[in-house]
Amino acid sequence: MMSAAASRSAPAAAEPDRLEPFSSPRDVDRVFGHDEAAQEFEEALRSGRLHHAWLLVGPEGIGKATLAYRLARTILAHAEAGDLLPGAAADVSIDHPIFRKVAGLAHPNLLLIRRSWMEKTKRYSQVIGVDEVRRLRAFLGSTAGDGSWRVVIVDRADQLNQNAANALLKALEEPPPNTLFLLVSNAEGLLPVTIRSRTRVLRLAPLEDAPLAEAVTAALARDEIEADEKTLGLAMALSQGSVRRALELVTGEGIALYDQIVATFEALPELDGAKVQRQAETLASTAETEQFELYLALLLGLIERLVRYGATGEGLVGTEEKLAKGLVSLDNLPGWADAWEGISAARAETFALNLDRSLLVLNSWFDLQKLAASRMS
Incomplete structure (x- = not known):
């Protein structure tokens, strides 16, 4: 790429x-x-x-x-x-x-x-x-x-x-x-x-689809970077109107991070604690700050889309509809909204106070596991 x-x-x-x-x-x-x-x-x-x-x-x-x-x-x-x-x-x-x-x-x-x-x-x-x-x-x-x-x-x-x-x-x-x-x-x-x-x-607001596509295309051309059409389309869909995030997804390991997040969601309420812990420890490395921030942004973005889908029936990307139908209901929709707010607040506190980043990832998934389990009961 x-x-x-x-x-x-x-x-x-x-x-x-x-x-x-x-x-x-x-x-x-x-x-x-x-x-x-x-x-x-x-x-x-x-x-x-x-x-x-x-x-x-x-x-x-x-x-x-x-x-x-x-x-x-x-x-x-x-x-x-x-x-x-x-x-x-x-x-x-x-x-x-x-x-x-x-x-x-x-x-x-x-x-x-x-x-x-x-x-x-x-x-x-x-x-x-x-x-x-x-x-x-x-x-x-x-x-x-x-x-x-x-x-x-x-x-x-x-x-x-x-x-x-x-x-x-x-x-x-x-x-x-x-x-x-x-x-x-x-x-x-x-x-x-x-x-x-x-x-x-x-x-300044997040970019609409047309200017986002123009900005991303111009950046790739200016810096002579190639991206296949499928990856580019998914990156822009996940970017939430951010050129930077779209470019991170196109050129780095962002799509792989997104796939990891989706796979973990698909297994809920089952959670491979050892696997999640390994991911958390890798992301928590000081050398991986950008990857850590992108991972959290992708996680929060997916939760936000699940909440929007639960409320409006719209807003999902790719294969996320199957995921949403198994996890989100009108009864637990407030819980998903609370989860988004809780993870967002914990992220801000972690960065402000330089807290353990791996704990943020682990605690986030444990909370989501409980929320998914409540949907099954």
């Missing part, structure tokens, strides 16, 4: 949250499915009343960071509001010098704040620390070059620790003229109210 990709040279260095082997969001020249959000920003720019801070909120992998870089290119290319006339193209072409500088993080008026690399542990920090945000002092204190605007992208803002959030808040409260903050967040609720109140929110 990845024969074409195998010949491509690897990037110079890994980046936090980047999905290898795909291009970084700042290298992507087209945003799919978020035209209204881009138009809202561009209309504010044209009006001359551009808010100094924008919060781009939505589920993971739907194009928030890609849109943030498009908006950054727009403001850096059109430094004065009058440069962007009604009907004029707001984005910057891929061969434009500003596009290349932003892609290489080489534009002097652009600052990216993200989780930092820890040389001692050879890993990225789990949070954005205050030292990273303190880079704002020098950046905002310097004279802007190549134009009159500075752009700060925080990716992701919900990863700021308390001290870092406080430092960012000070900059948001007293921004220098012609400064634009673009905050990217998967979880708006994790941001302090004081930061949220100083931003204009752009809420």
Whole structure:
């Protein structure tokens, strides 16, 4: 499935949250499915009343960071509001010098704040620390070059620790003229109210089928990655409108993880505890963080579809209807909804407190086993 990709040279260095082997969001020249959000920003720019801070909120992998870089290119290319006339193209072409500088993080008026690399542990920090945000002092204190605007992208803002959030808040409260903050967040609720109140929110929704297919197809073509039609179709059906998740499923072991989950569901209320424990221990490895997150996303996605099917008779993927008929009834439908909420809360707590990941997987399946057994009684 990845024969074409195998010949491509690897990037110079890994980046936090980047999905290898795909291009970084700042290298992507087209945003799919978020035209209204881009138009809202561009209309504010044209009006001359551009808010100094924008919060781009939505589920993971739907194009928030890609849109943030498009908006950054727009403001850096059109430094004065009058440069962007009604009907004029707001984005910057891929061969434009500003596009290349932003892609290489080489534009002097652009600052990216993200989780930092820890040389001692050879890993990225789990949070954005205050030292990273303190880079704002020098950046905002310097004279802007190549134009009159500075752009700060925080990716992701919900990863700021308390001290870092406080430092960012000070900059948001007293921004220098012609400064634009673009905050990217998967979880708006994790941001302090004081930061949220100083931003204009752009809420981005999961992609509909057509733009999702366009975005996934474009990503595969751009990075010369091959995928068979059957795998691609299943990946998009399971993606819940997330380009990132669809690409994870197409290029990695995501489909195999999904098959494992379905097979475990099919056996319920019987549960091979030893097999599930081996899976849990493998997924709990620190080296498998992305696989662990994908596994939980697929598990929760399947439960969500079972609940939707129980309520509406629709929403299943592939062969899941047989599964649903054996597990879900009107009587136990609230139990499945509760299971989804319980696993979601346990996942958030596990990541927030760095708890044992294998226990999360095991406890989730034990709870689902009990729920399935209640259907049989």
